Amino acid sequence: MDSLRALAxxxxxxxxxxxxxxxxxxxxxxxxxYRHGELLVDFFxxxxxxxxxxxxxxxxxxLSFANNVRDRIARMYPLHFTTLCVVAVMQWILVNRLASQPFVYHFNDAHDFTLNLALLNRTGLERGQSFNGPSWSISTEFVVNxxxxxxxxxRRSxxxxxxxxxxxxxxxxxLRNGLVSDTLAFGISNDIFRTVVGFLCGVALYGMHAHFLPRIAIRSGFADVAAIAAACVFLAYCALGELARLSDLLVVLxxxxxLIVGAIHGRVTHRVLTLAPLVYLGTVSYSIYLVHFPLQLGVHLASVAFLIRMPYDSALFLVSFIFATIALASIAYRLIEVPGKKLLRRPRTAKLAEPLASPRH
Structure with missing residues (x-):
């Protein structure tokens, strides 16, 4: 699961x-x-x-509602808060000191900062995406959590x-608005409903996996084929097709x-996904998700400040950016995520579940 989260x-x-x-x-x-990577958020x-x-x-x-909510806050909030503040400072420098336009996300005022602080930045109260834009999914996932x-x-029933x-x-x-849409329904962001569909699909999958699939002897070879086929269908759809309401939904459902069930039961898939580098990337995947936009903003800020034309079209630059993102995520994990969890989590709690799973986690 960690490795799948890392790849996503x-x-x-x-x-x-x-x-x-x-x-x-x-x-x-x-x-x-490049074409439809946004659907990977639904995998999370x-x-x-x-x-x-x-x-x-x-x-x-x-039954421990208050403690469970505290655990989720401890897992999600420290890095969200840190990246929010970092992006706010850099966008302010870009606009007020360098007389440039905001980078990508323009709604960076006090109203939207307050919404981001409360993890309500993608609920329908906002004017648009703001500050650390990818954190919209952290907001919707927190609400759904x-x-x-x-x-x-x-009672269970x-x-x-x-x-x-x-x-x-x-x-x-x-089904009415589409999976990827900026519309509102009942005054609520479409992304809340999008998150509910994906999240509860995962909940139902766990119920089936825990209670029904053990009665079925899933052969590892069949599971490997299913996982590979699901991944190939997803990649082909994203590479060749245009997003469509029903097709997007079928990908999610x-x-x-x-892919998840196949990865759990497939012998070959399991061996690949338990390789140490992939598992480590899974460990820092939440940080990868939340630090990559601040790093992009930092690169853009440097290009404006020093009048440098960045070679964004270069494959070497892309690879360097990905490695820099992983390095920054590793630092953020050790200096922000782990200490933040220890500070906010309740004593003797069980291991915290990953977000974005943002992510998310």
Whole structure:
């Protein structure tokens, strides 16, 4: 799971590299991420639902709503707050000291800063994406996490009914507006409903995996084929197709769950995904997701300040940027994520589930 999260996070970096820098080096290799890498955020939501259902929906933890919310804040907030402040300072320098336009995200005022502080920056209250823009998914996932943690304090049958109703309503909104949309429904951002669909798909997948799949002997070879096929279908769709409401939804509801189950049960897939470098990248994947835009902003700020034309079209520059992102993420993980969790988490809590799973996690 960590390795899958890592690969998805790096794919999102590729998506934002192309969309923010206006360049696409190594197009034959990275075309899926350049064209529709935003769908990898939905993979995070599905994986997050799977992981959080496993961690929280049990007799030991489901009733501890306040402690569970505190755990999620401890896991998500320290790095979010830090990158928010860093981006705010750099955007201020860019606009007020260098007399340049804001980089990519323009709604960087006190109103949107307050929304970001409260993790409400993608709920429908905002005017648009702001500050550390990729954190929109941290906002929507946090809101959905709260709803999920509140629901599982109820009797299991009642909780299932509440979550099913929430899924049905969200699915209806997505079928109407599309998965990727800036519209509102009932005054709420479409991305909230998008997150609900992906997250509860992951929750349902965990329920099936825990209660039904053990009764079926899934052969490792079949699981490997299923995982590879799901990955290939996703990559081909992103590289060749145009986003469409139903197709996007099928990717989320079929491809991503198949990939997760195949990765768990496939022998070859398991060996590949447990390679130490991939596991480490998974460990710092939340940091990769949240630091890559501040690093982009820093590169842009340097180019404006020193009048340097950056070679964004260079494959070497892209590779260097990815390695720099990983290095910065490693530092952020050790100096911000880990100490932040220790500071905010409750004593003797269980291991915190990953976000973005933003991410997210």
């Amino acid at each position: 996070a790096i794919g999102v970096v590729g998506w934002h590299y192309a969309s923010h820098f206006g360049a696409a080096p190594l197009p034959s290799l990275l075309a899926p991420f 939501f599905v994986l997050s639902g799977f992981v959080l259902a496993r961690v929280y929906w049990n007799d030991r933890r489901s 709260i709803l999920f943690l509140a629901a599982i304090t109820l 009642t909780a299932r009914a509440v979550l099913f109703l929430l899924f049905v309503v969200s699915l209806a909104v997505i 079929i491809c991503f769950p198949t």
